[in-house]
Amino acid sequence: MTEPLISLRNVSKHFTMDRDLLGRTTSVLKAVDDLSLDIYPGETFGLVGESGCGKTTVGKLLVDLYEPTAGEIVYNGVDLAKVSAKERRRYCRDIQLIFQDPYASLNPRMTVGDIIAEPIRVNRLQPVEKIDDRVGYLLNAVGLSANYRNRFPHEFSGGQRQRVGIARALAMEPRLIVCDEPVSALDVSIQAQVLNLLDDLSEEFGLTYLFIAHGLNVVKHISDRVGVMYLGKLVEVAPKRELYRNPLHPYTKALLSAIPVTNPALRTKRILLEGDVTSPIDPKPGCRFASRCYAKGECVGCACDDEMPPLVEVSPGHFVACYLHPGAQ
Amino acid sequence: MTTSDTTTTSERPIILDVKGLSTDFVMKRGTVQAVRDVSFSVRAGEVLAIVGESGSGKSVASLSILQLLQPPGRVVAGEVRYRGQDLLSLSKREMRDVRGNKISMIFQEPMTSLNPVFTIEDQLTESIRTHMKLGKKAATERAIEMLRLVGIPSPEQRIKEYPHQMSGGMRQRVMTAMALSCDPDLLIADEPTTALDVTIQAQILALLADLREKIGMAVILITHDLGVVAESADRVVVMYCGQVVEEATAQALFERPLHPYTLGLLESIPGMEDTEDDGQLYMIPGMVPNPLNLPKGCAFAPRCSRAIDRCASDMPPLVELEDGRKLRCFVDVTAVEPAAPACAPAESSPAGPTPADPSPAGPGSGEVRA
Numbered sequence: 001m002t003e004p005l006i007s008l009r010n011v012s013k014h015f016t017m018d019r020d021l022l023g024r025t026t027s028v029l030k031a032v033d034d035l036s037l038d039i040y041p042g043e044t045f046g047l048v049g050e051s052g053c054g055k056t057t058v059g060k061l062l063v064d065l066y067e068p069t070a071g072e073i074v075y076n077g078v079d080l081a082k083v084s085a086k087e088r089r090r091y092c093r094d095i096q097l098i099f100q101d102p103y104a105s106l107n108p109r110m111t112v113g114d115i116i117a118e119p120i121r122v123n124r125l126q127p128v129e130k131i132d133d134r135v136g137y138l139l140n141a142v143g144l145s146a147n148y149r150n151r152f153p154h155e156f157s158g159g160q161r162q163r164v165g166i167a168r169a170l171a172m173e174p175r176l177i178v179c180d181e182p183v184s185a186l187d188v189s190i191q192a193q194v195l196n197l198l199d200d201l202s203e204e205f206g207l208t209y210l211f212i213a214h215g216l217n218v219v220k221h222i223s224d225r226v227g228v229m230y231l232g233k234l235v236e237v238a239p240k241r242e243l244y245r246n247p248l249h250p251y252t253k254a255l256l257s258a259i260p261v262t263n264p265a266l267r268t269k270r271i272l273l274e275g276d277v278t279s280p281i282d283p284k285p286g287c288r289f290a291s292r293c294y295a296k297g298e299c300v301g302c303a304c305d306d307e308m309p310p311l312v313e314v315s316p317g318h319f320v321a322c323y324l325h326p327g328a329q
Numbered sequence: 330m331t332t333s334d335t336t337t338t339s340e341r342p343i344i345l346d347v348k349g350l351s352t353d354f355v356m357k358r359g360t361v362q363a364v365r366d367v368s369f370s371v372r373a374g375e376v377l378a379i380v381g382e383s384g385s386g387k388s389v390a391s392l393s394i395l396q397l398l399q400p401p402g403r404v405v406a407g408e409v410r411y412r413g414q415d416l417l418s419l420s421k422r423e424m425r426d427v428r429g430n431k432i433s434m435i436f437q438e439p440m441t442s443l444n445p446v447f448t449i450e451d452q453l454t455e456s457i458r459t460h461m462k463l464g465k466k467a468a469t470e471r472a473i474e475m476l477r478l479v480g481i482p483s484p485e486q487r488i489k490e491y492p493h494q495m496s497g498g499m500r501q502r503v504m505t506a507m508a509l510s511c512d513p514d515l516l517i518a519d520e521p522t523t524a525l526d527v528t529i530q531a532q533i534l535a536l537l538a539d540l541r542e543k544i545g546m547a548v549i550l551i552t553h554d555l556g557v558v559a560e561s562a563d564r565v566v567v568m569y570c571g572q573v574v575e576e577a578t579a580q581a582l583f584e585r586p587l588h589p590y591t592l593g594l595l596e597s598i599p600g601m602e603d604t605e606d607d608g609q610l611y612m613i614p615g616m617v618p619n620p621l622n623l624p625k626g627c628a629f630a631p632r633c634s635r636a637i638d639r640c641a642s643d644m645p646p647l648v649e650l651e652d653g654r655k656l657r658c659f660v661d662v663t664a665v666e667p668a669a670p671a672c673a674p675a676e677s678s679p680a681g682p683t684p685a686d687p688s689p690a691g692p693g694s695g696e697v698r699a
Contacts, residue, residue, distance in 0.1 A: 050526040051497070157616050158383075187382040188553060192597035192612035199609065215527050221599040221610060258531040260556025262583055262595060272535055273528045275482070 003077065004038035005176060005208055006062065006095075011035050011071035013057050017281055029281045031057040033232035034071070036311070039176065044202065044209040046223030046240070048216055048255065052280060054232040055212045059178040062210060063097045064088065093123060096169035100181040102161035106153040112139075112164050113149030119171045138167040141204070143197060159190035163197065170201070176208045183218060195222055216252075217259050220244060225317070228252045231280050231288040234311055238318040248320040250295040287323070299324050344547060345371040345394070345432075345515055350407035352386075352393045361620040363389040363402070365571040368647075371515060376541065376548045378562035378579070380555060380594070384617050386571035387551045388437070391517045395434060396424050411515075430460040433508040434517040435501075442504055443492040449476075450488045453507055460511045475506040479536060498529035505536065512544055519551045534561055555594055559583050567591050570618065570628035573647060576655040587656050589633045627658070635660045 012034055018027035031054040039045045049055045060066045061073065064080070073080045075091055083091070099105035106115055116135045120126050126134050136146035142163040153161055162182060169177050179198065183191040199222060201207060213219045219226055220240060227237040228251065236249040247253045254271040273292050286305040290296060296304055302323035303309075311321040352364040364386045371377045379387045392398050394409050394416065409416040411432065416424065428434075436442040444452060453472035457463055463471060469488070476484035479502040492500055501521065508516055518537065522530035538561060541548060550562055558565055558579065565582045567575040567590065575588040586592045596611035615632040618624055624631055630640035639659055647657045 050528060159616060187617075188555070188594055189382060189597050189613040190616065192599075192610040193614075195599070196609050196612055217599045254528060258527040260530075260534075260554060260560045262555050262559040262598065270531055270535070272531055 002040055004074075005041040005076065006039050007074040008035055008037045008058070008061070009072050009074060011037075011061060011068045011073060013054075013061060013066055014069045027282055030232045030283055031280060032061065032068075033283075035232070035234055036071075037227065037234065037237075039208060039210060041175070041208055042202075042206065043224040044211055044222055046211045046213065046219030046226040047229060048213055048219050048226060049229035050214055052231075053229045054280065055214075055229050056180055058229075059097065059180050059210060059212055062176070062178050063095050064092050093172050094175045096172050096174040096177050098162075098165050098169050098177060098179045098182045101185050102158050102165055103185070105165055106161055108153055111150050111152055112156070115153075115164060116149075116167050116171050119168065123172065125171070125173065134171070138170055141170065141201065142167045143193075157190075158186050159193055162186060162194050166194075166197065166201070170205065173205075174207070176210065178210045178212070180212045181214065182211075184214065191218070198222065215259060216244075216255050228255065231278065231283060233288050233308065233321065234319075235289065235322070236318075236320045237311070238320075242315070242318050246318075248314065248318070248325055249289075249322050250293050250324075251289050254294075287321075295324060341372040341374055343370045344373050344412055345549075346408075346410040347390075347394065348408050348410070350390060350393060350409065351405050352389050352398065353403055353405045354401045355403070356401055359621045362623070363571050363620070364393060366407070367568070367571070367573055368407075369566050369573065369576065371547050371549060373514075374541070374545050374547055375563045376550055376561055378550045378552060378558040378565045379568060380552060380558055380565055381568035382553055382594075382617060384570075384620060385568040387568050388519055389571075390568075391434070391519055391549065391551055395428055395432060395517070397428075397434075426460075429456045429508075429513075430511045431513060432515045432517065433511065433513040435504050435508045435519065435521045437520040437523060440497060440500065443500060445492055448489055448491055449495075449503055453488070453503070453510060456507060457510050471510065472506070475510045476503070478509070478540070479503075479506045480532070481506075498525055498532065501525060501529075501533055502536075505533070509540060509544070509546075513546055515547045515549065517549045517551070520553070521550070522557065523552070523554070530557070537561065555583075555598060567594075570620070570623060572628065572657065573655065574629065574657045576653075578652070578654075581652070581654060587650075587654070588629075588658050589635050589660070590629045593632075 011032060012030070013032040015029040015031060016025045017029050020026050035058065047055050047058060057066065061068055080088065080091060113135050116138055117131050120131050120134060135149055139146045139148060144160060144163055144167070153164070156164065182198070183194050186194060195218070198209065202209060211219060211222055223240050225237065225239050226243045227234050228249065229235065230251050236243065236247070236252045243252065244256070247256055254273050257268050257271045271294065273294070275292055278291050285307065286303070287293070287308055290304045293304070304323060309321045309323045311319045313319050314325050347370065348368045350364055350367045351362065354361040354363055367386070367390055369377065379390065381387045389398070389402065393404050396416065398404070404417060411427065416427065419427070450469060450472060453475065454465070454468040457468040457471050458465070461471070473484045473488055476488060481487055481499060481502055487495070495503065505521070521537070522533050525533065534557065537548065550558070552558060562579045565577060565579050566573055567588060569590050575582070575591050582591065583595070586595055593611070593613040597613060599610060613632055618628060618631065624641065626642050627633070627640045627645050630636045633640065637660060645657050645659045647655050649655050
């Protein structure tokens with residue numbers, strides 16, 4: 001089996017919410033809690049979960065915007081915490097981010113050409129005289145005319161702006177792109193255009209994606225493997241087809257059934273979850289999903305309220321963290 | 330629920346009748362015709378969905394109905410009849426009696442639609458006291474009852490909270506409770522679930538369906554999500570560039586969409602079908618035209634794979650087909666009308682047989698696959 005391009009090993013990211021008089025932490029937000037994840041070269045890994053489940057924090061950990069509280073991030077076999085600042089910069093170049101909101105993530109005072117040229121210039125990726133050509137090439141690669149380089153972001157529609165954001169990420173010649181809900185701010189007809197573009201680019205430039213989304217339908221189209229997150233924990237990881245055909249975790253089942261479907265033949269009985277996502281601040285021991293879990297009754301004698309079930313492999317490549325499945329007990 | 334009561338709703342009285350509504354935004358750079366000659370009607374107890382992308386005029390149409398438009402927006406033509414009464418001719422005070430009382434609205438963003446400096450109680454009881462002429466205590470009781478109805482746990486405590494103390498789903502429930510508190514006849518829900526997570530969206534939609542049965546109100550559901558429409562609407566109006574391009578019962582629309590735009594919208598949703606090959610998604614090429622500079626003919630023609638010469642020069646009229654279906658398209662009208670009885674919905678091509686279809690590969694394949 002090929003080596004993973006990047007691995008998170010038991011990574012946690014905790015934020016201190018409150019301290020007592022002596023400065024001791026009394027309240028902790030566990031955005032990501034003891035999470036392990038491998039991403040292999042050339043694949044698209046879809047990461048799904050509701051708002052507040054920590055999926056964006058995972059993305060930010062990968063692009064080195066956050067430092068993990070515990071655990072290690074291994075890139076190409078090297079532990080990032082142990083490398084020199086220079087090595088680390090090199091790493092940052094390899095991993096780029098596409099943001100959710102194409103309206104907020106482009107500087108309104110810079111032309112599109114400057115926005116794309118800036119990372120090239122700062123990192124001296126191209127000799128100065130070649131930067132212009134490179135910008136034109138990148139604009140073409142994302143389906144925009146090279147003549148657009150002198151325009152400002154406000155002259156573009158949402159879908160076009162997202163293309164500019166993609167071109168800016170490509171400018172760094174990355175190996176992994178973290179796409180943080182890149183289409184959720186776009187109209188349906190434009191979503192399809194951007195998804196298709198991302199698909200094409202991954203082949204053309206040999207890219208690996210971590211694709212973050214809150215719904216399972218968008219991820220289904222683009223991903224090879226899908227991970228479902230709930231309150232800082234991965235609850236299920238499986239190859240795409242396996243996950244959609246045979247979801248095992250009660251939360252995954254609920255997420256799948258919550259997607260409104262236009263084809264009546266595909267409509268399944270909806271599982272309505274009670275209540276909201278519980279707070280990640282000072283989570284109770286036990287399974288994070290226990291308070292909303294509708295399958296808890298089926299699980300007699302399980303330690304749902306005492307200990308988080310471990311993520312175990314139930315069939316090749318299919319991992320689930322639930323006591324209902326053998327191996328977890 | 331979509332299919333079972335379509336026959337009964339078609340016999341119910343029309344409560345809202347919008348005819349030829351046009352709304353303009355006059356600006357320095359030109360006039361944007363946000364809503365162009367839009368007509369539709371809502372029957373008692375039915376759910377009418379208005380579908381379209383951003384800029385299609387669906388929200389402006391609903392704001393025009395309630396006269397909540399801010400300048401430079403202005404209704405320039407048309408009439409809006411609510412139970413026989415012309416809403417557009419009412420004075421501000423008379424309109425205030427209708428708004429929030431007979432017709433109420435859930436706004437798009439639960440995060441910004443509540444006033445952050447007032448408690449939920451203040452905001453909920455305001456409209457109850459105004460419209461139902463209840464005392465303070467009775468109004469609070471009513472508010473608590475409404476919060477319980479929309480599924481907020483321990484409403485007695487939560488009613489004292491400020492909006493920032495609640496999650497997005499909870500705030501949307503408060504907005505829903507507010508809109509429902511005076512037992513409206515008609516509820517306009519403008520993207521009621523767009524800002525919410527999928528599991529919360531499912532909760533809110535189930536709640537709306539449940540309340541509709543309990544209170545018997547009609548709903549205008551404004552959304553861009555065709556999945557939401559398929560699950561909760563009786564009839565659907567599809568809008569593009571301020572115009573109605575297709576109107577049909579939900580069942581008919583999803584079984585056999587006729588307008589190329591509707592078809593494109595349906596096809597470009599990443600499906601949940603269990604297919605072996607997840608190749609390219611269908612996509613509608615190009616983008617929505619600049620509203621200041623709309624095409625002369627059909628607004629969708631520049632993006633349409635089936636456009637004929639005539640589409641670029643003439644505006645197709647909205648034609649009524651069999652069983653109340655309406656369609657604004659040259660191509661499909663000619664293709665479908667004579668063949669209508671023989672039109673069994675084909676499985677692979679949702680458009681059904683279209684003899685005049687210029688693309689040999691048919692919709693859903695061919696030129697759209699980049």
